[in-house]
Amino acid sequence: MKRYDVIVVGAGIAGLYAAMNLPASMRVLVVCKDIPWECNTFYAQGGIVTALDEADVPRHIDDTLAAGAYHNVREAVEIMSRDSLELREDLLRRGMAFDTDAAGRLLYTKEAAHSVSRILHAGGDATGRYMHYFMMTHNPHLLQRNTLVYDLLIEKGRCYGVRAMVNYRPTTLYADHVLIASGGVGSLYAYNTNSRTVSADIHGICTEKGIALEDMEFMQFHPTVFVKTPFARKLLLTEALRGEGAHIVDEKGRRFLFDYDERGELASRDIVARAIFDYKRKTGMEVYLDFSMFEEEWFHRRFPNITKTFEALGYRLPRDRVPISPAFHYANGGIACDTWGRIPGMKGLYVAGEAARTGVHGANRLASNSLLEAAVYARRAVEAILGAQIHDGKIPLFDKDYDTQLHREHDKRYKHQLRQIMWKDVGIIRTESGLHEAKNFIYDTKNREIGRLLELRLNTAAAIVEAALARKESLGSHYIEAESDASHASP
Secondary structure, eight states: OEEEEEEEEOOSHHHHHHHHHSOTTSOEEEEOSSSTTOSHHHHOOSOEEOOSSGGGHHHHHHHHHHHTTTOSOHHHHHHHHHHHHHHHHHHHHHTOOOOBOTTSOBOEEOOTTOSSOOEEOSTTTOHHHHHHHHHHHTOOSEEEOSEEEEEEEEETTEEEEEEEEETTEEEEEEEEEEEEOOOOOGGGSSSBOSOTTOOOHHHHHHHHHTOOEESTTOEEEEEEEEOOSSSSBOEEOOHHHHHHTOEEEETTOOOGGGGTOTTGGGSOHHHHHHHHHHHHHHHOOOEEEEOTTSOHHHHHHHSHHHHHHHHHTTOOTTTSOEEOEEEEEEESOEEEOOTTSBOTTOBTEEEOGGGEEOSSSTTSOOTTHHHHHHHHHHHHHHHHHHHSOOOOSOOOOOOOOTTOOSOOTTHHHHHHHHHHHHHHHSSSSBOHHHHHHHHHHHHHHHTSSOOHHHHHHHHHHHHHHHHHHHOOSOBTTBOBOOGGGOOOOOO
């Protein structure tokens, strides 16, 4: 029997920072579905927020609450902002190298809906990549790749471990504590910025086990994404570009966002994404991100990865404009938990990062709060684990289910249809009839011969649709349009 003190499901910032804070003397196993750098943290461009100092904490809290349409859990926001100061010092003390000026002072940038510049970055536009590598090298525990978790071992309100395919072989892994840090739900949507491994599996397991998902109607769509690529993950153009002064324009060069909000490009993500979506469908015009105001040498130094990526596609930045569309980016809702990552009514099971619904983000996440929330609440989950009573009783016998069919013949076709329907009917602008269409498709598909992984996706999609139907009024990233005004748009 393979038994650990802690199993961490996920090797993004939440999972790795948790592992960094778990004592080296503990038996800890960190697992990831594929290679460890195939995760959303690796692709995060903009940066990580920290309050500048004690005086900035109230401003950061206010900005977060305003962006979240005041649907946030205020206590959770206050914890995150207050703890950001200690987190920054901990990362610097351990050796994380954020970008600095010539005098060695930390550089901060500003992004949409922030009142001041308070976002740290690394490698110009490669903050997630730098932080992920840093945490990988500081993880004292075993990290196991090619481990796809498809069930949680739960009996009588306690989690005893997980079932997973390890190198394509079904394996049962036992632990006193399991920390879910598996990320969000991006692969449910046809147009998304997420890693291909982020497919809502664990959320789907939770719905089966009676574990609550909360705020699932609040799916965030990033406004500036290059979607004209055949790959599932579309190319994000970081919010930091607009924070530094890039413009969103139509084919005639007009900055139309001011028709929707006086802040223009610096309005919150939900407003900007909805404005672009609405403007494109009403005018039929293409929408672009314009970088022409930037000096070339500075741009290449500040955004080196974006420069190289788009150069390979034939664009010369900052000279050329890039066509953009909104795309799914982040799940504001997730697995219900308290401010210590504990899942109500469940012993031995915790959650942190995008998989969790801490209440920090409310109805719409403030830019670059994601890496901060993941790290702050991962460390709090570790504190809860270290303070919890160890289960020393007998482990129940869990029947082996090595015949579980993860995939079936028509799953790929159904998965494609689901992604299209989620984009069309459960996306940026929703209607009640569209949500019912999506609901009918989900339940019809669940009654077919399908594999385990598709079933889990459908469970999570159903939770999003049900939450959207239950909320009759628009709020933040959940926008319900009257049937007479509605029409569907493609990027």
